[in-house]
Amino acid sequence: MEKEQFFKHKFLPVTTIVLAILVLWYAFAIILNTPFQRDLDRRANVTSGRMEFIGKTLAQPKPVLPAPHQVAQNVFENTFLRPPTSNRSLVYNAWVTLSSTAVGFAFGTLLGILIAVGIVHLVALDRSLMPWIIASQTVPILAIAPMVIVVLAAVNITGLIPKALISTYLSFFPVAVGMVKGLRSPEVMHLDLMRTYNASAAQTFWKLRVPASIPFLFTSMKVAIAASLVGAIVGELPTGAVAGIGAKLLAGSYYSQTIDIWAALVAGSVLAAALVAIVSIVARIVDRSMGGRPA
Amino acid sequence: MKGIHLSWQGLLALLLCLAAIAMLPLLTEDAVAPFTGGVTILTLLLVAVAAAISFINLSSALSATVLFIGAHGAAWLLLSGITGNEGEARLSFFLLIAAAWLLAWRCVSVLSTIRPRSPAGNYGLRLLIPAIFGAWILIIWEAATRGAGIPFILLPPPGAIGARIAGSIPTLWTDVQQTIFKSVLIGYIIGCASGFVVAILADRVAFLRHGLLPIGNLVSALPIIGVAPIMVMWFGFDWQSKAAVVVIMTFFPMLVNTVAGLAAAGNMERDLMRTYASSYSQTLLKLRLPAAAPFIFNALKINSTLALIGAIVAEFFGTPMSGMGFRISTEIGRMNVDMVWAEIAVAAVAGSVFYGIVAILERMTTFWHPSIRGGQT
Numbered sequence: 001m002e003k004e005q006f007f008k009h010k011f012l013p014v015t016t017i018v019l020a021i022l023v024l025w026y027a028f029a030i031i032l033n034t035p036f037q038r039d040l041d042r043r044a045n046v047t048s049g050r051m052e053f054i055g056k057t058l059a060q061p062k063p064v065l066p067a068p069h070q071v072a073q074n075v076f077e078n079t080f081l082r083p084p085t086s087n088r089s090l091v092y093n094a095w096v097t098l099s100s101t102a103v104g105f106a107f108g109t110l111l112g113i114l115i116a117v118g119i120v121h122l123v124a125l126d127r128s129l130m131p132w133i134i135a136s137q138t139v140p141i142l143a144i145a146p147m148v149i150v151v152l153a154a155v156n157i158t159g160l161i162p163k164a165l166i167s168t169y170l171s172f173f174p175v176a177v178g179m180v181k182g183l184r185s186p187e188v189m190h191l192d193l194m195r196t197y198n199a200s201a202a203q204t205f206w207k208l209r210v211p212a213s214i215p216f217l218f219t220s221m222k223v224a225i226a227a228s229l230v231g232a233i234v235g236e237l238p239t240g241a242v243a244g245i246g247a248k249l250l251a252g253s254y255y256s257q258t259i260d261i262w263a264a265l266v267a268g269s270v271l272a273a274a275l276v277a278i279v280s281i282v283a284r285i286v287d288r289s290m291g292g293r294p295a
Numbered sequence: 296m297k298g299i300h301l302s303w304q305g306l307l308a309l310l311l312c313l314a315a316i317a318m319l320p321l322l323t324e325d326a327v328a329p330f331t332g333g334v335t336i337l338t339l340l341l342v343a344v345a346a347a348i349s350f351i352n353l354s355s356a357l358s359a360t361v362l363f364i365g366a367h368g369a370a371w372l373l374l375s376g377i378t379g380n381e382g383e384a385r386l387s388f389f390l391l392i393a394a395a396w397l398l399a400w401r402c403v404s405v406l407s408t409i410r411p412r413s414p415a416g417n418y419g420l421r422l423l424i425p426a427i428f429g430a431w432i433l434i435i436w437e438a439a440t441r442g443a444g445i446p447f448i449l450l451p452p453p454g455a456i457g458a459r460i461a462g463s464i465p466t467l468w469t470d471v472q473q474t475i476f477k478s479v480l481i482g483y484i485i486g487c488a489s490g491f492v493v494a495i496l497a498d499r500v501a502f503l504r505h506g507l508l509p510i511g512n513l514v515s516a517l518p519i520i521g522v523a524p525i526m527v528m529w530f531g532f533d534w535q536s537k538a539a540v541v542v543i544m545t546f547f548p549m550l551v552n553t554v555a556g557l558a559a560a561g562n563m564e565r566d567l568m569r570t571y572a573s574s575y576s577q578t579l580l581k582l583r584l585p586a587a588a589p590f591i592f593n594a595l596k597i598n599s600t601l602a603l604i605g606a607i608v609a610e611f612f613g614t615p616m617s618g619m620g621f622r623i624s625t626e627i628g629r630m631n632v633d634m635v636w637a638e639i640a641v642a643a644v645a646g647s648v649f650y651g652i653v654a655i656l657e658r659m660t661t662f663w664h665p666s667i668r669g670g671q672t
Contacts, residue, residue: 013506032529064529124404127421128428135647137600147635150627151449226516233518237611245521253524253612261524269517276516 025068032064033057066259074263087243090267096244097232098271100160104167105228109221111168112175119176120183120209121201130180137173145235163235163244170231171224178220182213211290218283225275233268245271304401305346311394312343318387322380330376341369342394349401355409362402363427369395370434374441378454382444392438399431451633459633460640466622467641473618475645477534478606482541487598489542490549491591495579497550498557508554515547523609532613540609545598549591556590557583589664592657599649603642 037057041048048056058067066074075090082089115133119126145166152162186208194204236246245268252261316339322330330338345365349358373392377384406424411417433453439445440452447455460467497504523540530536560583568578610620619638626634 009505010509013502013504014509016502017506017510123407124400124424127407127424128403129425131421131425132428132432134650135643144639147623147627147632147639151632154448222516226518230518230520234520234608237608245518249521249524250612253527256528258525258528261521265518265521265525268521272517273513 022068025065026058029063029065029067030054030057033060036060036064061259062256063258066262070259071262071266074259075266078263079267090248090263093244093248093264094267094271097229097236097246097268100163100235100244101167101225101228101232101271101275103160104164104231105171105225107164107168108171108224108228109175112172112220112224113179113217115172115176116179116183117205119180133173133176136169145231145237149235163232166235167228167231170227174220174223174227175217178216178223179213182216183209185216186212214286214290215283218279218286221283222276222279225279226272229268229272229275299350300352301350302401302404304397304404305349308342308346308394308397308401311390311397312339312346315339315387315390315394318385318390320385320387322377322383322385322388334372334376338369338372338391341365341372342391342398345369345398346394349398349405355405359402359405359409362398362405366395366398366402367430369398370438374434374437377438377441381441384438384442388442389438392435392442396431396435399427403427448630448632451636455633456636456640460637463634463637467637469617470619470622470638471641471645473534473615474537474606474610474620475603475649478537478609478618479541479602479649481534482538482606483545483598483602485538486542486545486602487549487595490546490594491553493546494550494553494557497554499575504554507550511547511551511554515551519544519547520605520608523605524612527609527612532615534618537606537609537614537618540605541602544601544605548597548601549594552590552594552597553587556587559583559590560586588661589657592653592661595653596650596657599653600646603646603649607642 034057037053037060041053041056057063058070060066063070078088078090082091084091084095086092115129119130148165149162152158152165190208191204194208199207233244233246233249236244237250245264248264248267249261252258252264319335320330342365345361348361348365351358353361369391373388373395377388403424406420406427409420411420436450437452437454440450441454493507497507520540522543526539526543527536530539564582564586565578568582573581606618607620607623610618611624614621619642622638623635626632626638
């Protein structure tokens with residue numbers, strides 16, 4: 001029964017939509033690449049039949065919109081056929097981006113939790129800091145990214161740290177907001193119970209507030225890790241970085257290597273999906289070890 | 296000693312004051328225009344007296360006023376004395392700034408305990424407390440950059456950035472027009488509107504919903520900002536390509552949130568609508584869209600910041616001769632750091648205003664919702 005439900009409500013619709021997207025993609029690839037191909041044919045003085053022409057539009061080296069199989073081929077070549085140490089390998093570039101994402105995410109989560117603990121315990125901090133935390137997110141940090149990186153490069157801090165700082169800035173916010181909510185989620189009744197036990201503030205914090213905040217923490221960590229990845233990618237743009245997914249995007253844009261751009265995008269997407277999946281798995285493990293039952 | 300109320304911030308401020316006296320003068324000997332003795336004594340007195348008065352059990356309002364005047368008067372004297380003497384400050388200068396900052400902290404703590412009866416007073420207080428916090432970020436920034444003589448290239452003092460903003464309003468205005476009024480606004484409107492329409496469609500057709508939602512959830516976690524170079528290639532260098540990036544970035548948050556919101560109306564209410572024999576459109580307009588409003592506004596708020604980020608980052612991949620992203624990337628290359636910071640400040644203000652407008656609209660249209668009606672969470 002459950003299997004049938006899954007097939008009807010999940011598998012069938014999702015596959016249909018994915019297929020529809022692929023068909024649309026091919027259609028657009030043909031339409032968008034047609035003018036250039038026609039131009040090429042006219043110059044080379046060849047006339048080709050319709051099927052042959054369509055085949056050519058899907059095999060251009062620098063198409064306006066690469067066909068899915070071209071992107072897939074590029075991803076496959078750059079992932080599996082190159083040694084992972086080569087700087088053209090997507091594995092290598094993804095690793096570079098992943099490392100600054102991970103450092104930034106770790107710092108961001110830590111900072112977010114610290115801010116949340118401060119806000120929950122100090123009234124003055126709650127009233128003075130909270131509005132600025134929200135305002136800080138309306139600052140387009142990605143606009144400051146080139147600034148941060150160039151300035152840090154001027155004091156000889158280059159490489160991982162500046163990119164990680166941008167990731168930190170992007171990821172601390174969801175964690176801080178989620179943790180404040182989580183640390184405040186215990187009901188008044190439970191807090192009162194702690195008071196009747198004559199529990200100290202530290203005991204209330206560790207035994208009631210922290211466990212109550214765990215689900216909130218993981219939810220916001222899922223958002224934060226995706227944001228960290230965006231920060232790391234954008235952090236690679238302004239320095240003309242030589243490695244990383246952002247650098248691949250920029251290089252592809254300079255040399256109009258559209259297939260490379262799309263391959264880098266696919267790599268970034270896979271990375272994002274994998275990171276979110278890892279956080280979800282950790283969340284499930286922690287939830288189970290804390291005695292949560294599968295819903 | 297009933298009339299005395301000690302606070303650690305005040306005590307520490309007094310100690311710092313004593314340490315500062317021991318380490319006088321405030322500036323090194325070769326400063327161009329050193330502090331006069333009168334100003335030095337006045338600053339010390341302001342801090343010490345404010346700290347001392349705050350120990351007496353006064354009303355909170357009076358105590359806060361004294362602390363406010365002491366902290367900000369001292370900070371103002373110190374900052375106006377350091378201008379022109381960049382990099383000449385000695386430890387005693389920083390000790391006094393720290394003492395003034397502690398007084399400001401105490402002031403905020405006192406202010407946080409006040410519970411005004413009138414709504415206007417409450418509102419003013421909710422603005423005043425963060426304002427003091429923000430002002431102190433600027434004060435410490437100014438004192439650190441000017442006092443320690445941090446190179447201009449690394450971090451210009453806020454005063455210089457302010458002067459630059461005032462001096463280049465026409466340039467900033469053209470950038471704002473290019474980036475905000477063309478790319479951001481147009482992209483935001485198209486992206487949010489299309490996300491909304493597709494969400495309604497998906498809500499009507501269950502098959503579409505089952506297929507689109509997992510994909511929508513996946514896409515909202517992806518680094519969509521990476522499509523910027525592709526969009527620039529397709530739509531050219533002008534604002535159209537930036538608007539396209541913004542459309543793509545805002546579409547999925549709107550889709551996912553609206554679909555979630557449309558499911559928010561309770562079964563009881565839906566059954567009630569059915570007993571009234573109301574049509575699909577009546578249920579949608581009168582029950583489900585209002586119930587979805589908080590979710591839709593959530594998406595609008597998220598999108599307001601995403602749109603600005605998308606437009607600015609897209610400008611890094613090629614743009615005409617104006618726009619905030621263009622200005623930032625070119626001025627940083629020419630080491631005009633104050634101009635970059637001016638642009639950042641303008642972007643921050645624009646982003647806050649954008650967010651604020653959406654938040655006010657939310658307050659006006661969903662005034663009935665518990666999250667707004669109840670006020671505090």
